[in-house]
Amino acid sequence: MCKQGNYKYYHAEAYANEILKDKPEPIKNNDYLNNLYASLQGQKRKTLKIAHISDPHIDYRYTVGADQKCNNYLCCQPDDGFPSELDRQAKPWGSYLCDLPPQTFKLMLEYIKNEIKPDIIVWTGDNAAHQIWSNTPQEVIDSTNNITKMIRDEFDQTQVTVLPINGNHDYWPANNQDLSTANSSIFLEEFSKSWKDAGWLTDEEIAVFTQQGYYSKPLTLKDGRHFNQTRVIAINTMSCYFYNFLVLKSRYDPGEQIEWLEAELKELEALNGQAFIIGHVPPMHYECMHGWSYRFKALMDRYQHIVRFGMYGHQHHEMIQTYTSVRNPNQRIGMGFLAGSATTYYKMNPSFNEIEMNEEFMIPLNIKTHFFNISAAEQDQNNAKWSYLHDYLETFNLTDLSPDAIFSEIAVKVRQDEELAKKYKWNKSKQSSAKTINTCNDYCRQTLFCELSAGEIFEFNQCMGNPDFDFVNDFANGVTNFLTSEWVKRKD
Numbered sequence: 001m002c003k004q005g006n007y008k009y010y011h012a013e014a015y016a017n018e019i020l021k022d023k024p025e026p027i028k029n030n031d032y033l034n035n036l037y038a039s040l041q042g043q044k045r046k047t048l049k050i051a052h053i054s055d056p057h058i059d060y061r062y063t064v065g066a067d068q069k070c071n072n073y074l075c076c077q078p079d080d081g082f083p084s085e086l087d088r089q090a091k092p093w094g095s096y097l098c099d100l101p102p103q104t105f106k107l108m109l110e111y112i113k114n115e116i117k118p119d120i121i122v123w124t125g126d127n128a129a130h131q132i133w134s135n136t137p138q139e140v141i142d143s144t145n146n147i148t149k150m151i152r153d154e155f156d157q158t159q160v161t162v163l164p165i166n167g168n169h170d171y172w173p174a175n176n177q178d179l180s181t182a183n184s185s186i187f188l189e190e191f192s193k194s195w196k197d198a199g200w201l202t203d204e205e206i207a208v209f210t211q212q213g214y215y216s217k218p219l220t221l222k223d224g225r226h227f228n229q230t231r232v233i234a235i236n237t238m239s240c241y242f243y244n245f246l247v248l249k250s251r252y253d254p255g256e257q258i259e260w261l262e263a264e265l266k267e268l269e270a271l272n273g274q275a276f277i278i279g280h281v282p283p284m285h286y287e288c289m290h291g292w293s294y295r296f297k298a299l300m301d302r303y304q305h306i307v308r309f310g311m312y313g314h315q316h317h318e319m320i321q322t323y324t325s326v327r328n329p330n331q332r333i334g335m336g337f338l339a340g341s342a343t344t345y346y347k348m349n350p351s352f353n354e355i356e357m358n359e360e361f362m363i364p365l366n367i368k369t370h371f372f373n374i375s376a377a378e379q380d381q382n383n384a385k386w387s388y389l390h391d392y393l394e395t396f397n398l399t400d401l402s403p404d405a406i407f408s409e410i411a412v413k414v415r416q417d418e419e420l421a422k423k424y425k426w427n428k429s430k431q432s433s434a435k436t437i438n439t440c441n442d443y444c445r446q447t448l449f450c451e452l453s454a455g456e457i458f459e460f461n462q463c464m465g466n467p468d469f470d471f472v473n474d475f476a477n478g479v480t481n482f483l484t485s486e487w488v489k490r491k492d
């Protein structure tokens with residue numbers, strides 16, 4: 001029996017048409033954010049400082065002296081044996097081939113507290129080690145709770161505000177979260193308990209978060225400073241992550257998140273408010289599926305005067321992404337900043353981002369990267385410390401961090417200039433000596449350009465000269481996109 005008649009199909013394009021039909025006057029020209037930057041050029045105003053941490057993946061089994069060149073998926077654990085060759089032995093502060101030992105993360109927290117002195121810590125998840133074939137649900141829960149404790153031990157007695165959200169490694173099995181039923185995740189229940197205990201989220205915010213793993217909160221700092229009509233929106237990117245196969249159980253708006261986000265932004269617009277977004281998987285990246293991210297992009301277009309920027313992680317690489325208006329692909333309306341991973345996995349120097357932002361309009365003014373140089377620490381214990389790596393404005397000689405400047409002064413130049421492309425690419429790994437970049441050919445530069453400028457997966461594929469459903473280059477990704485591009489609802 002053909003049941004097709006019982007279902008209604010919803011296209012992302014139809015959603016975009018609907019949401020974009022009543023764009024208000026201030027954003028008709030798609031230049032709101034660029035103009036905001038221009039209007040602040042050269043002015044000295046009050047700033048806020050965020051330390052953005054992502055992807056710690058702390059390995060509590062990490063053992064000094066264990067084999068760092070084992071044949072398993074994750075090395076540096078006692079089961080891997082203890083080789084006599086010095087270059088195979090896991091070192092005290094970490095190895096490029098393993099996940100992060102706890103003490104390097106603790107040292108980072110101390111450095112953030114003593115040297116960076118931020119107002120806010122944004123922590124965008126992926127806390128469990130990459131031991132996905134043998135870990136247990138309890139170990140995954142403990143990973144987030146242990147890091148919560150480490151952050152609390154360091155910052156409870158300070159005025160630092162903490163804003164957390166989970167990643168794909170914070171569920172079990174890894175990458176899988178069932179969004180078909182609200183209030184059904186033991187993981188969300190556990191994280192809710194520990195973040196409520198920490199005082200990071202209120203009862204009201206916890207009640208929303210426990211349902212489907214996202215929340216929104218007014219930006220009030222621990223020291224009492226309150227920013228009028230300013231909200232932090234923490235999204236759950238499991239609704240779009242291409243390895244979350246359980247998303248197939250929710251064929252229409254997984255976790256009802258797009259509907260929720262639209263309502264949040266609409267409410268903020270009515271209040272003349274503003275927001276920044278935090279999340280794990282960058283919605284502009286090709287690991288976030290088209291059906292969701294195209295709708296997300298339509299919302300970012302419709303509310304481009306509300307959403308100031310996004311902070312994401314997941315790639316372990318330090319990156320920047322810009323996106324355009326849906327109907328005017330030459331007009332850049334927004335951007336997201338990806339903090340590099342705190343873990344070394346894979347072949348990375350651990351890092352975090354320091355974001356300086358304008359306090360009134362919540363736009364980022366500069367981003368500095370701080371890192372831990374693993375190979376330097378291996379050679380000399382005196383080098384076992386966190387330090388400043390680079391500064392975006394200086395490294396790329398930027399006018400500012402507006403979408404237009406990032407596009408024309410990083411993306412376009414990286415496409416043309418091999419030396420600059422090599423620099424951008426080396427910074428992606430936080431200048432890891434395990435990832436020395438000797439060349440960046442035409443294909444390499446095109447890839448960097450597409451990563452910097454595409455707003456969602458189909459755009460990225462087109463930018464790379466590939467079809468929307470790219471089964472050839474990435475079969476699994478092609479299939480998940482094919483299955484989730486259209487949303488489906490049973491007719492009433």
Ligand SMILES: [Zn+2]
Pocket residue numbers: 126167168169280313314315
């Ligand atoms: Zn991740």
